[in-house]
């Protein structure tokens with residue numbers, strides 16, 4: 754435990770502008786990605802970008818605007834309409850990692866962010882699992 758336990762990641766990165774920029778850079782990647790691009794709403798990329806920024810700001814200790822606008826995140830359920838296998842997960846991680854690397858230096862904040870994104874993106878998979886038991 755450090756002396757900074759009361760400082761949220763949200764505060765440490767400078768608040769909402771960081772998450773807005775992170776989501777913006779992430780969607781630059783999505784728009785150029787042949788796997789991801791078709792999955793996202795053509796007519797509401799700005800809305801999708803805003804929802805990601807607000808969710809991440811809330812997740813890391815910022816204002817609860819996401820919850821007020823969208824309700825409980827239930828992210829796995831919200832991703833069910835989109836077929837997410839290993840390829841989609843990996844492309845998503847490439848885009849978010851590029852954004853994180855552009856906005857942070859190597860160090861604790863980058864590790865905290867990626868330490869969340871890697872398992873969370875994996876948890877969003879909803880297809881393409883190996884059969885673990887004989888059917």
Ligand code: HEM
Nearest residue numbers: 792793801804805808823835837841842845870873874877
């Ligand atoms: C850490 C992992 C992830 C987080 C935090 C995350 C976050 C979000 C959020 C907050 C939304 C908007 C939900 C809403 O309010 O309606 C969303 C939508 C979406 N996500 Fe993810 N996501 C993750 C992983 C993935 C992965 C791996 C994919 C694979 C392609 C994916 C594809 C999508 C798509 C297609 C949408 C719909 C766009 C929209 O209308 O907002 N997400 N995600």
